[in-house]
């Protein structure tokens with residue numbers, strides 16, 4: 001199906017004011033059928049969650065369309081399904097795949113440099129589709145980060161689900177003895193945590209799966225807002241997960257399971273998870289091995305993803321699987337542990353039923369478990385569960401009374417609990433019945449969707465500046481121009497008169513090129529300095545570090561931008577809080593704007609940037625703090641920056657970021673240099689943006705000031721008569 005066809009249908013429904021929900025989940029392998037859960041570390045419960053959520057929401061009468069936006073992967077090693085830009089998930093639900101960095105598979109920790117590009121691609125998609133989503137609902141920190149950018153430019157409410165949290169992960173990894181440096185290298189954890197702080201600062205609603213996640217895991221963030229949290233447990237697909245009935249059939253992998261076992265009729269202890277260190281399967285193996293009675297009584301079945309050749313795996317899963325096989329060998333568990341190489345997701349409901357028939361149990365020994373979808377699926381099938389004493393299992397066992405909690409580090413206790421449960425058949429029966437009955441009551445997607453829709457409708461209503469769901473025609477479209485050049489002023493456009501003249505002449509002689517500036521200065525000071533340097537008044541002026549936009553004959557200010565970008569802004573309180581902050585001093589009155597508070601940094605040693613950011617966050621003062629030249633500190637509304645203002649302007653002009661050349665030299669330019677814009681950094685740049693080197697579409701010029709801009713124009717062949725893709 002083509003995008004246009006899918007749109008025609010949706011537009012009809014949206015005409016009758018239905019909700020258009022955009023879900024976003026970027027990493028892993030996402031498709032509607034035959035999900036390859038467990039194939040790699042990024043394709044697990046979250047993928048299943050988002051696909052099921054998309055389908056369920058699309059069944060509701062209030063919903064006109066659901067798009068689940070993910071990353072497009074064009075990789076010869078993978079199924080071509082992941083390359084399709086559109087995959088219908090149902091009558092009103094679609095999977096939309098957009099490019100994000102390289103074409104082939106990239107693990108989530110390495111996607112960070114491409115997320116600004118992905119955000120631009122999402123915004124372009126919204127422009128193409130011509131309909132404003134009613135909400136954007138992001139999943140995990142990567143999509144959340146993208147959501148903060150898209151929400152800021154479009155003023156669409158942002159809903160977020162973390163699935164797992166960086167601060168929690170950091171704590172856990174430190175606990176097991178990894179150093180901060182190791183964790184950073186492997187997981188890019190500080191970038192993830194910073195993104196999560198941002199998301200919590202901006203999101204209208206954060207959905208957690210359990211009470212513990214909401215109150216204990218999120219509360220360690222500076223931006224924790226209890227009033228924006230909502231616990232909505234995920235659901236289980238009840239059509240597939242139910243106790244064995246007349247149409248019971250053995251799982252396809254029955255023989256595969258049994259070829260490992262001396263006596264396949266014994267009750268089975270089943271563990272099913274990705275081969276991830278956190279899942280702690282080796283402790284279960286130890287628990288089983290060391291409990292003689294348990295070994296005699298039961299078999300252990302481990303389904304840890306699919307494998308052909310373990311040596312082909314990444315280090316993480318390779319280590320986990322190697323260790324498992326070594327433990328099986330060490331304790332000589334041959335004949336009583338089954339560890340099949342393959343299983344298909346469609347077979348899982350039958351595997352659970354098969355284990356029920358042996359009178360077995362399901363065990364999840366993970367070190368921590370934010371939710372654990374498998375627990376409710378196994379429970380719904382009638383398997384008693386034994387699970388880690390943590391977030392998800394706690395809630396599930398409390399609601400369903402269908403199993404026991406264990407300490408994941410205590411293998412001896414684990415063995416004992418399993419043995420007791422398998423021997424006490426009365427208890428087994430009770431847990432089995434409770435599970436299949438109570439999961440049906442507490443964990444249905446229908447329930448989830450009902451509470452979900454109530455919550456988002458409340459949010460949409462709360463937004464006073466509620467907008468219509470069609471994108472209004474661009475107010476300031478100028479048919480003459482098809483591309484734009486936007487320069488920072490100080491140290492970029494100005495500083496070298498000859499270079500300046502050279503590029504001004506070039507711009508002047510190309511009618512199809514619009515000209516803009518983006519500066520830290522206020523509008524008055526901008527006009528003054530431009531006139532001193534004999535620069536004609538630009539078509540578009542982004543001033544006060546993006547907090548103001550002016551254009552048109554009389555240079556009037558765009559008031560819509562002010563309204564949407566000033567979200568959560570409280571200048572008075574910020575001024576008060578930072579009045580005597582060490583190492584900084586407020587700049588002159590003339591530099592203070594309604595939506596920009598500026599300081600000079602007097603003493604770089606004394607001034608603690610990270611502390612200041614955290615202080616603002618803990619005081620619930622939402623702000624974007626931008627440090628430039630080691631000398632200036634600008635505090636802006638959280639939805640304000642040169643980059644965001646530029647994108648807002650670009651969408652009004654209907655010019656996509658790929659057709660905008662931006663040039664700058666310092667920290668306050670960073671956000672307009674990343675993403676799909678054609679970035680140029682002049683040679684006299686200041687240290688804080690050195691890290692942008694190597695990022696996609698950012699050119700570091702060899703020349704300084706305007707000569708550097710000119711070099712960038714040549715590099716991109718920007719004025720040439722070519723059609724930009």
Ligand code: GLC
Nearest residue numbers: 520521591598628632634668
């Ligand atoms: C300009 C502004 C100043 C700001 C600086 C960095 O110099 O006048 O207020 O702090 O840019 O953005």
Ligand code: MG
Nearest residue numbers: 488490491665
């Ligand atoms: Mg500058």
